[in-house]
Amino acid sequence: VNLLNKNIFTSKKNNHSLSANQYMKLVERKDIEFYRGKIKYYKSLERYQWPMIAPIKLRLGLRVKEVAKLRWLLVKLGDIEPHNLSAYRESIYDPSVEEGLKRFQKRHGITVNGKLGTLTLSSINTDPSVRVAQLQRALKESLKRFDEEKEYVSVNLIDYTLRISKNGIEQLNMPVIVGKPTSRTPELSTVVTSITINPTWTPPASIIYQDIIHQVEKQPNYLKNNDFVLRDYETGLEDPNLAGMDIASLKTKLKKSALVQRPGIKNALGQFRFTIPNTGAIFLHDTPNKSLFKRANRALSHGCIRLSEPELFANYLINKEPQETQLLFKKALKNSETIHFRLTSSLPINIVYQSIWIDKNGRLQIRDS
Structure with a gap:
């Protein structure tokens, strides 16, 4: 078991009581494999003296030493393809560096402008050892879900995204709206137990x-x-x-x-409400105000989670139910009556503030704020 711990964590851990069979299943999961690979790679970057980029005003054609350092960093971080350039060319801020910097900014949730602003500099100057620690924490969080490895829902409150994963492979992905700073959505580990079509809303x-x-x-x-x-x-x-x-x-x-x-097009919960047992009266629901999903910052609610594609989520859940339930659900969608569907195959759901994760394209996403 200690050897398996070392293979997964790259260090010995004694606080996990998983069987060898459970460990082997974890090793086969795509998300676990990804984190392990990234930890290994960022640990390899620790052997370098990580260069610190100074704040400079970038423009195409600019040739300074800082650009060569920036280019080297973006190559190491996977945002620019490796290249063979002369020392003279390496120091020129050309379109390849600009696009690489924009890719880096997008992965870190920073305004994509190809400029070295405060947030960009802070992120790009972060030592690889910090990323190793973040990746190890993310790996441990994934390991906590070993008993949910077949299928589970996750909501990242930093990323404003709901995902459904099955055996470490993403099945569904959609933008969500979460609690604003004055009414933050709490972290929860629970299950989705029921769907309500055409719900009423009783505001607290x-x-x-x-x-x-x-x-x-x-x-x-x-x-x-x-x-x-x-x-x-x-x-x-x-x-x-x-x-x-x-x-x-x-x-x-x-x-x-x-x-x-009353239920209807003006109802704040929209057409769907999803119940998740918790002590904070938090649930997932539809919303009539779809335009808010276009915003970059979607911390806008009173604490509940609004879904951009609630019917897609509802269909995913109901398709796991008996055929008779599925038929009743389809019939209910055509009516205005409030109807509750208790799920016999309730999915686990983890609602977390996760600063590092894998996106649907298999790229590492990091949020430092």
Whole structure:
């Protein structure tokens, strides 16, 4: 086991109690193989004295020593193909260096402009030993999922992306919206247990008093125009007469009734809601505001995770269910009724802030911020 630990971690670890059979399965996984390969490569870079690039204003045709250092670094990091150039040519900032720098910036989540800004300099000057440590942490996180190796969902809150992996191979990938800095989405390890088609939305008190009441102050018919009703806690009866309701009346009624948004095109949860057991009332859902997925920074929600392609995710989950359930699901999509589907084949889901990962093209992605 110690030998297997050394083969996977490149160092001896005693805090893992996996069988030899489990280790061999891990070694065969594509994600584990990738991390091990990258750790080995970055450890090989540690033998170099890592050059530090000074802040300079780059322009095509510029010839300075810093460009030669930059070119060498980009080759070593895999953003420029190896080349044979004279010392004179190596020092010229040409289109190949510019494109390599842009590839580096894209991999590190930095504004892609081919310039040596503060974030670019900080990332490119990072010693390989730091990357080795990051890769080893990422590897350990993957190893924690050894019992989920067949299939699992992951949401990277730094990358704003949901992925489904099976045996270390990506099956599905989509942009998501996550919690904003004032209401960060928590890290979770749970399962997807059910799908709700045409859900209602009962906003929590925090959203009612921080957001919705301000909207009502600006637009007296906001609640009526957005299909809200008041549902009595005791009788369950609904009061849809919310047109022109003033703030004082609304606050009084909220003592005995829940504010509920009916299903439909205006519903904040869209057509789909995905339940994941947790103590923070966090779930995944659709959204009617699709334009937000075009933003680079998608930390915009109150904590829940909004999916750019919820129907694709729903179909992936439902296709694992019995044929009868699949038929009922397809029928439900054509109606406006709220229907819940409890999954018998619930997938594990890991929601994490992961600073280093493999993208769908097999390239290393790093976020230092």
